[in-house]
Amino acid sequence: MTAVRLAAVDVGASSGRVMLARVGPETLELAEAHRFRNEPVRAAGTLHWDVLALYRGVLEGLRAAGPVAGLGIDTWAVDYGLLDATGALLGNPVHYRDGRTEGVGDRVAEQLGPARLYATTGLQHLPFNTLYQLVAAAGTPQLEAAHRLLLIPDLIAYWLSGVIGAEVTNASTTQLYDLRRRAWATDLMADAGIRGELFPPLREPGTRIGPVLPTLGLPGTPEVVAVGSHDTASAVVGVPAVGEHFAYISCGTWSLVGVELDAPVLTEASRRANFTNESGVDGTFRYLRNVMGLWPLQESMRTWGTTDLPALLREATDEPAFRSVVDPDDPTFLPPGDLPARIAEACRRTGEPVPVHPAATVRCILDSLALAHRRAVQQAQQLSGRHVDAVHVVGGGARNDLLCQLTADACGLPVLAGPVEATALGNALVQARALDAIGGGLAELRSVLRATQQIVRYEPRADAAAWRAAARRLGWED
Ligand code: ADP
Ligand code: LRH
Numbered sequence: 001m002t003a004v005r006l007a008a009v010d011v012g013a014s015s016g017r018v019m020l021a022r023v024g025p026e027t028l029e030l031a032e033a034h035r036f037r038n039e040p041v042r043a044a045g046t047l048h049w050d051v052l053a054l055y056r057g058v059l060e061g062l063r064a065a066g067p068v069a070g071l072g073i074d075t076w077a078v079d080y081g082l083l084d085a086t087g088a089l090l091g092n093p094v095h096y097r098d099g100r101t102e103g104v105g106d107r108v109a110e111q112l113g114p115a116r117l118y119a120t121t122g123l124q125h126l127p128f129n130t131l132y133q134l135v136a137a138a139g140t141p142q143l144e145a146a147h148r149l150l151l152i153p154d155l156i157a158y159w160l161s162g163v164i165g166a167e168v169t170n171a172s173t174t175q176l177y178d179l180r181r182r183a184w185a186t187d188l189m190a191d192a193g194i195r196g197e198l199f200p201p202l203r204e205p206g207t208r209i210g211p212v213l214p215t216l217g218l219p220g221t222p223e224v225v226a227v228g229s230h231d232t233a234s235a236v237v238g239v240p241a242v243g244e245h246f247a248y249i250s251c252g253t254w255s256l257v258g259v260e261l262d263a264p265v266l267t268e269a270s271r272r273a274n275f276t277n278e279s280g281v282d283g284t285f286r287y288l289r290n291v292m293g294l295w296p297l298q299e300s301m302r303t304w305g306t307t308d309l310p311a312l313l314r315e316a317t318d319e320p321a322f323r324s325v326v327d328p329d330d331p332t333f334l335p336p337g338d339l340p341a342r343i344a345e346a347c348r349r350t351g352e353p354v355p356v357h358p359a360a361t362v363r364c365i366l367d368s369l370a371l372a373h374r375r376a377v378q379q380a381q382q383l384s385g386r387h388v389d390a391v392h393v394v395g396g397g398a399r400n401d402l403l404c405q406l407t408a409d410a411c412g413l414p415v416l417a418g419p420v421e422a423t424a425l426g427n428a429l430v431q432a433r434a435l436d437a438i439g440g441g442l443a444e445l446r447s448v449l450r451a452t453q454q455i456v457r458y459e460p461r462a463d464a465a466a467w468r469a470a471a472r473r474l475g476w477e478d
Helices: 051-065 104-112 114-121 130-136 141-145 152-161 186-192 231-237 268-272 295-304 309-317 339-350 358-384 401-411 422-434 442-452 464-473
Strands: 004-011 015-024 027-037 041-043 046-048 070-075 080-083 148-151 207-211 223-226 247-251 255-261 276-279 285-291 391-394 415-417 456-458
Touching: 004 051, 004 152, 004 231, 004 422, 015 051, 015 422, 027 051, 027 422, 027 442, 051 152, 070 152, 070 231, 070 422, 080 141, 080 152, 104 114, 104 130, 104 186, 114 186, 114 268, 130 186, 148 152, 152 207, 152 223, 223 422, 231 247, 231 255, 231 276, 231 285, 231 422, 247 358, 247 401, 255 358, 285 358, 295 309, 295 339, 295 358, 309 358, 309 401, 339 358, 358 401, 358 464, 391 401, 401 415, 401 456, 422 442
Parallel strands: 004 070, 070 223, 247 391, 391 415
Antiparallel strands: 004 015, 015 027, 041 046, 080 148, 207 223, 247 255, 255 285, 276 285, 415 456
16 A cells, blocks of 8 residues: 545634645655635624635645545534535525524424434534524525535535535534434424435445546546545544543534544433534544533634734733633623623623633633533543543644643543644545555554654643632532
């Protein structure tokens, strides 16, 4: 087997990138061909993804990457574009942070039965699950006219290859996918008033989709490969863990905190704790909870008009610990806007000291996020019975020294930070395997990661009592 050149297209909520990878049994090299901002646009009161700007970024990146044997696409989950009968895009995809789903999720879950929903889909209740977005869009001319619904990575794959399909790891985030039958949950769709024929045939990660359309004029004729097209699925492939006793935090705009399992956990306790069972590569399950992640920090920086994150983090490191803590998953933090004001308001509501300057707000965000990481790591273990002895942090958050140390302290476990581009690496590894440039299961793919990628270890400092006390302030521990 010789190493192949591949392009990994990874579009996150804050930025998109096309990474050029060289992958073989002992080779895993990654270089950034192109990075572009992902800037949502509010128009006529609705928050949209600028999907054509993203597609342009993808094309520019593929041109910059040069000839490759394959390319794979992953993006954030749940959102979709609608196509008419000729394959034309109907309108701009709506952003999951748009307000259209307000109140819809609770009502629909009640109607369909929360226990039935969980038993069928295994999914946590998030207000923006595709199911709820589609119910919110019911009756709109756009949805009425739609012939097909494509999740965002499948939409980009369609534009590149002309082939329509729905990759399973991302389909499993819609709350319209039956995780045990590994098929669309057509009964649920019917009961929710959603047309089943909108949904294209499913395809497994690690299968070939087809060659890039020659009319695009891209270098070579790369094969478009279905990877874990949900970015978190690719990120978890890219976790350089040994064995199974590890937790992961895919830490970027969101923190996705959990364990990798061979079977879903569908107990009532798991449902009540709002843990999700998303389908992973090689038949695994991502048993995790969405934690608000670095979004409050990103959005605070936007409010302050600053881009100098390293300076802010240096100042936050010198701030006193645990002065103010909030629940990062407070639903008021979900929509875009003035996050520093909302954090101050949450502190006022709960009797915490109100942070008075940006460094104090940043420290509050990071202490609170580390506490939420602690809670999710503990609960993932309790609910799944899987004991963990280390926490892997991957994604942009792995560059945040303060957060990694606080997470190690909060969890009382070593944190292994990196790779930052785990998602692109997981994407490239699955492509390489589909193109026969590398063999083996997830354990073998991860051993290539460990041999080639830089990982930083943070040991927990002995202040367990202080973390317990802080968790008590949020009512999370007795
Ligand atoms: P997503 O895929 O959701 O867009 P990423 O994995 O790219 O997110 O992570 C983005 C986050 O990484 C930013 O919100 C920021 O907090 C963090 N980050 C990026 N660069 C740095 C840095 N130099 N130091 C610390 N954190 C960083
Ligand atoms: C992370 C992510 C996450 C989803 C959210 C919508 O980028 O895919 O796994 O819950 O976006």
